[in-house]
Amino acid sequence: TEACLAAIEDAGVLNAFVHHTADLALERAATADARLAQGAAPAMCGLPIGIKDLFCTKGVASQAGSRILEGFLPEYESTVSQNLVDAGAVMLGKLNMDEFAMGSSNETSVYGDVINPWRRAGDEKPLTPGGSSGGSAAAVAADLCLAATGTDTGGSIRQPAAFTGTVGIKPTYGRCSRWGVVAFASSLDQAGPMTKSVRDAAIMLEAMSGHDPKDSTSADLVVPDFEAALSGDIRGKKIGIPKEYRMDGMPDEIEALWQTGIAMMKDAGAEIIDISLPHTKYALPAYYVIAPAEASSNLARYDGVRYGHRAKLDQGDGITEMYEKTRAEGFGPEVQRRVMVGTYVLSAGFYDAYYNRARKVRTLIKRDFETVFAQGVDAILTPATPSAAFGLGEMTDADPVAMYLNDIFTVTVNLAGLPGIAVPGGLDANGLPLGLQLIGRPWEEAELLNAAYALE
Ligand code: GLN
Numbered sequence: 001t002e003a004c005l006a007a008i009e010d011a012g013v014l015n016a017f018v019h020h021t022a023d024l025a026l027e028r029a030a031t032a033d034a035r036l037a038q039g040a041a042p043a044m045c046g047l048p049i050g051i052k053d054l055f056c057t058k059g060v061a062s063q064a065g066s067r068i069l070e071g072f073l074p075e076y077e078s079t080v081s082q083n084l085v086d087a088g089a090v091m092l093g094k095l096n097m098d099e100f101a102m103g104s105s106n107e108t109s110v111y112g113d114v115i116n117p118w119r120r121a122g123d124e125k126p127l128t129p130g131g132s133s134g135g136s137a138a139a140v141a142a143d144l145c146l147a148a149t150g151t152d153t154g155g156s157i158r159q160p161a162a163f164t165g166t167v168g169i170k171p172t173y174g175r176c177s178r179w180g181v182v183a184f185a186s187s188l189d190q191a192g193p194m195t196k197s198v199r200d201a202a203i204m205l206e207a208m209s210g211h212d213p214k215d216s217t218s219a220d221l222v223v224p225d226f227e228a229a230l231s232g233d234i235r236g237k238k239i240g241i242p243k244e245y246r247m248d249g250m251p252d253e254i255e256a257l258w259q260t261g262i263a264m265m266k267d268a269g270a271e272i273i274d275i276s277l278p279h280t281k282y283a284l285p286a287y288y289v290i291a292p293a294e295a296s297s298n299l300a301r302y303d304g305v306r307y308g309h310r311a312k313l314d315q316g317d318g319i320t321e322m323y324e325k326t327r328a329e330g331f332g333p334e335v336q337r338r339v340m341v342g343t344y345v346l347s348a349g350f351y352d353a354y355y356n357r358a359r360k361v362r363t364l365i366k367r368d369f370e371t372v373f374a375q376g377v378d379a380i381l382t383p384a385t386p387s388a389a390f391g392l393g394e395m396t397d398a399d400p401v402a403m404y405l406n407d408i409f410t411v412t413v414n415l416a417g418l419p420g421i422a423v424p425g426g427l428d429a430n431g432l433p434l435g436l437q438l439i440g441r442p443w444e445e446a447e448l449l450n451a452a453y454a455l456e
Contacts, residue, residue, distance in 0.1 A: 001029035001090050004048040008092060008144045011117075016139040018053060018111045019061045019094035028090045035088065044207050045088030050139045050148040053094045054101055055081045055191070056180040064182040065097040065109040065132075068330030069308040078180025079212045080149065080191045087207035092145050096135030099332050100299065101156055101184045104406040106134025107396050108334040116164060116389050117142040120430040127389040127432075130160030130406075136194045137164040147195040147204050151181060153188045154287050155410025158422035161194055162384035162435025165424045167201045168194045169449070172442045173417035174219035175205075177212030185294035186217075188287075188414040198423060198453045202226035205445060221443060229446035234454045235269030240377040244280035245409060247386065253428045254383045261381050261425055261436040261455060268454045275377060277368040280412060282361045287411040288404055289345050289358035295335075296342025302330060337400065366416040373441050379451045382409050384422040384435035409437060419445045423452045 005025065008017050025048065032046030056062045056074035063069040081091070098108040105128040106114040116129040116138055129138040133150035137160035140148050150157035152170035161168030169192045176191040183189060193204035206227065211220040241262065246255075262272055304310040304326030311325035331339065345354035372380070386408055395403050413420035418439055425436035436455060440448030 001025050001046070001048045001092070004092055004145050007142075011142055011144055014115045014117060014138050014142055015112055016096055016114055016135040016142065016144060017050065017093040018096045018135065021060055021091055021093045024060070025090050025092050028085070032088050032090060042086065042088040043203055044084065046090060047088070047146050048090045048092050049084065050093060050095045050136060050145040051081055051091050052133055052136050052149050052151060053097050054151050054182045055149060056182065057081055057091065057094065061094065062182070063110065063308070064101070065099040065111065066330065066332070066335070067110045067309055068302045068326070072308040074180070076180060079177035079214060080181065080208045083208055083210065084149070089207070095133075095139055095148055098132035098134065099335050100182065100295070101132040101151055101153055102295070102334050102338055103131040104155070104159055104403050105390070105392070105395060106131040107392065108332055110332065113392050114138045115392070118164060118389060118432055120432060123430070126392050128163065128392050130163035130389065132156040133160045133168075133194060137161055137166055137168070140164070140166045140194050140196060147193055147200055149191055149208070150194045151189060151191050152414065153184050154291060154414050155407045157192045157194060158384050158410050158420055158435070158437060159406060161422040162433070163389035165433030166194055166196060167198055167421070167423050167452070168192060169201050169205055169421040169445065170413065170419065171205060171209065171445050172219075172419045174217050175209050175419070175443070175445065177210070177215040177218045179212055179214040183298040185291040186298065187294060188291060190414075198449055198456050199227060199230060201421070202230060202449045219443070224446045226446050226449055229450050230453045231450060232268070232453050234265070234451055237270045237378040237451065238376050239265045239270045239272050239451070240275035240372050240380040241272060242275050242277045242280065242380060242382065244277050245382045247408065251387060253388075253434065254386060257425045257434045257436065258381070258383050264455055265381060273377065275372045275380070277372065277412070279361065279364040279368050283365055283412040283415055284404065284408055286358040286361040286365070287407065287415060288341070289354050290362065290415070292338040292342035293346050293355050294342070296339045296346065299331070299335070299339055302327065334400070362415045365412055369416045369418060369439075378441070379448060380439040382437045382439070384409060384437040388428045388430070388432040388434055413439055418442055419448050421448055421452045423455050425455070
């Protein structure tokens with residue numbers, strides 16, 4: 001813990017940690033030492049970790065990367081972060097993120113950009129660590145903590161993991177409680193670990209998981225021993241390669257990465273089979289209707305009364321002006337865009353044309369996966385992202401849709417509620433990490449982690 005706290009101070013320029021809890025960390029580390037001395041240590045006893053700013057942590061600033069939650073000190077601890085405390089983990093502080101987890105580059109954060117510790121060879125230009133869990137990814141990659149929590153609504157664990165050469169798993173929807181995690185799109189949001197290795201991901205996911213009566217969508221299932229499942233033996237497993245993920249204009253290096261992954265799986269004794277997920281091309285448009293729709297509803301609670309920031313009012317202003325001024329000041333441009341899109345697609349005249357249509361597409365996407373799993377496919381292998389980390393500012397001036405295209409390989413997994421993991425798959429020509437993604441059957445994170453283990 002002391003070494004990590006020193007590293008965090010030295011690496012301030014990365015802007016990964018945004019709220020520091022050094023005193024609390026040292027206190028918890030001392031408790032962990034005592035437990036270790038007594039020989040009664042839980043799974044993560046004394047391990048220093050970072051917590052994404054989206055998780056409510058009791059008495060510790062939890063702003064979801066937004067100005068609107070300025071000054072908000074939760075009275076309660078999220079179930080996932082409490083589970084980690086119970087497992088003995090030591091929180092070093094809160095990690096930077098895109099505002100309300102909306103983004104793919106951490107550039108929508110009220111705290112400013114996070115810098116990826118990786119650079120292109122011979123080029124000092126700062127790169128994005130990805131988003132929205134950009135602070136988590138950068139902190140793990142730069143050794144500021146051993147692991148961190150992330151959340152993934154459309155790829156926010158897997159894409160930043162891929163951009164920083166780290167491991168990130170989004171579990172099956174319902175594996176981790178959403179209680180106390182600031183809501184973005186409730187039917188898609190899941191928490192998960194971001195770590196340096198698949199083994200660490202297995203240990204941390206087990207600690208984070210479990211049924212929680214406070215979240216009605218959390219599954220009442222036994223959490224398996226994920227670490228014990230890591231044999232690395234995948235002989236005879238069927239790995240599906242979906243042809244629809246071979247997008248037009250896919251860079252050669254991404255195709256090469258995919259082929260490397262396929263070869264590794266084959267060498268480990270898996271059977272590679274070509275599969276089809278025919279509705280893949282509709283996933284991104286469906287996601288960018290459903291996620292903003294749910295966000296517009298979830299974000300209605302930030303009204304200047306119940307949480308955080310309230311705008312200064314002029315004489316004679318009424319409650320409407322308070323809402324308008326507070327929300328105009330408190331939400332950044334990307335969040336405002338999502339609220340507008342969401343309100344539009346949910347409005348009476350357009351509900352059927354957009355929102356209901358997107359929900360039908362979502363069902364078709366889910367069925368695509370069910371069909372291939374029913375044919376005996378154990379896991380699906382794809383690239384995690386369509387490119388390596390890009391430069392800060394490189395994509396922000398472009399049309400917002402260019403940024404949304406980053407999620408092309410990841411959103412299907414959230415729409416179908418499946419577990420997905422990103423693991424490092426090698427380096428591109430500039431020496432930047434690239435990530436592979438494995439998608440598993442629902443509730444089979446143990447098998448998924450084991451398949452990922454074979455790729456490490
Ligand atoms: N980049 C996606 C979005 O902006 C995904 C975000 C996430 O998974 N939280 O919506």
